[in-house]
Amino acid sequence: MSSTRSCNTSIKMATNKESRGLMPLFDWFANRQKSGPISRERQQPEIADGLWNKCAACGVLAYTKELRANQMVCLECGYHVRVDSDERIHQLIDANTWTPLDENLRSEDPLQFRDRKAYSDRLTETQEKTGLVDAVQTGEGQLEGLPVALGVMDFRFMGGSMGSVVGEKLTRLVELATQKRYSVIIVCASGGARMQEGMLSLMQMAKISAALDRHREAQLLYIPVLTNPTMGGVTASFAMLGDIILAEPKATIGFAGRRVIEQTLREKLPDDFQTAEDLLCHGFVDAIVPRTQLKKTLKQLISLHQTQTTTHHLVQWEAMALSSSSISSRVSASGGVEAQRAFGWANR
Numbered sequence: 001m002s003s004t005r006s007c008n009t010s011i012k013m014a015t016n017k018e019s020r021g022l023m024p025l026f027d028w029f030a031n032r033q034k035s036g037p038i039s040r041e042r043q044q045p046e047i048a049d050g051l052w053n054k055c056a057a058c059g060v061l062a063y064t065k066e067l068r069a070n071q072m073v074c075l076e077c078g079y080h081v082r083v084d085s086d087e088r089i090h091q092l093i094d095a096n097t098w099t100p101l102d103e104n105l106r107s108e109d110p111l112q113f114r115d116r117k118a119y120s121d122r123l124t125e126t127q128e129k130t131g132l133v134d135a136v137q138t139g140e141g142q143l144e145g146l147p148v149a150l151g152v153m154d155f156r157f158m159g160g161s162m163g164s165v166v167g168e169k170l171t172r173l174v175e176l177a178t179q180k181r182y183s184v185i186i187v188c189a190s191g192g193a194r195m196q197e198g199m200l201s202l203m204q205m206a207k208i209s210a211a212l213d214r215h216r217e218a219q220l221l222y223i224p225v226l227t228n229p230t231m232g233g234v235t236a237s238f239a240m241l242g243d244i245i246l247a248e249p250k251a252t253i254g255f256a257g258r259r260v261i262e263q264t265l266r267e268k269l270p271d272d273f274q275t276a277e278d279l280l281c282h283g284f285v286d287a288i289v290p291r292t293q294l295k296k297t298l299k300q301l302i303s304l305h306q307t308q309t310t311t312h313h314l315v316q317w318e319a320m321a322l323s324s325s326s327i328s329s330r331v332s333a334s335g336g337v338e339a340q341r342a343f344g345w346a347n348r
């Protein structure tokens with residue numbers, strides 16, 4: 001009730017000022033955001049810097065070096081501090097095996113978009129600030145000795161928004177993985193499609209999905225890892241197309257934002273709405289994996305899929321060449337059937 005009342009008041013104030021021609025629309029939105037309640041997103045620090053880091057969840061101070069050694073997971077309460085794409089690649093890929101792809105793809109600002117700032121200026125500023133060219137890093141490398149194609153979104157770059165460069169880089173990554181028969185892992189962290197690229201950003205959803213479909217037809221494994229936050233067009237496309245969908249604990253995952261839904265429905269949503277835990281209950285996510293267990297879990301899943309695929313091909317080949325009576329015992333002995341039962345997989 002109170003939030004509705006304050007919302008109406010701010011609209012009234014803004015309308016009065018606008019009618020006197022004092023406040024442009026963008027300033028009104030900026031003021032409204034400043035005066036509104038601090039969202040859960042904005043409360044989170046980007047990444048720890050300095051010697052000490054105060055946990056956003058429990059408030060306990062941790063020595064940054066120890067926190068990093070624990071993959072930026074609070075040693076006290078298990079809160080997952082947001083990490084950038086470089087740190088994530090370091091956590092998942094074996095040392096000296098990472099080969100980045102398409103490092104120099106840049107957006108051309110085809111719509112000449114301008115809000116309070118020109119999109120081209122915003123891009124340049126963000127590139128200088130983050131050292132990234134756009135909001136995703138892609139490449140191939142070894143994960144505990146297994147070759148994988150990995151894409152990591154970076155929330156620092158314009159909220160990890162999906163523009164044409166993000167779409168193109170991920171599509172090329174998936175196509176390379178299909179060609180080389182690699183499993184694909186995409187670590188998602190995004191506010192959704194990049195509005196500054198309009199329809200071009202929305203088209204990326206279809207493009208990546210089509211590439212993933214060809215990867216699927218080749219019977220290869222795709223695992224998206226949903227981190228905090230995964231929203232909008234990313235959730236509506238490749239984040240939800242995985243064979244096995246993993247999420248980090250307490251990650252916010254959804255399409256429209258919580259506040260938008262509450263204002264539309266005029267209802268208060270439950271506290272756990274759009275959390276990884278809620279999505280797990282409703283079957284949108286297959287498992288919640290703590291960051292400290294992520295690399296090991298990914299290795300197990302990829303190994304099991306390879307065992308199963310190999311077993312499947314072996315069975316097909318043997319079925320043609322040998323008598324069927326000896327096959328079933330060999331499949332059981334190899335563990336492929338057990339793996340399939342344990343994870344509920346079916347060969348696609």
Ligand SMILES: [Zn+2]
Pocket residue numbers: 055056057058059060074075076077078079
């Ligand atoms: Zn904590």
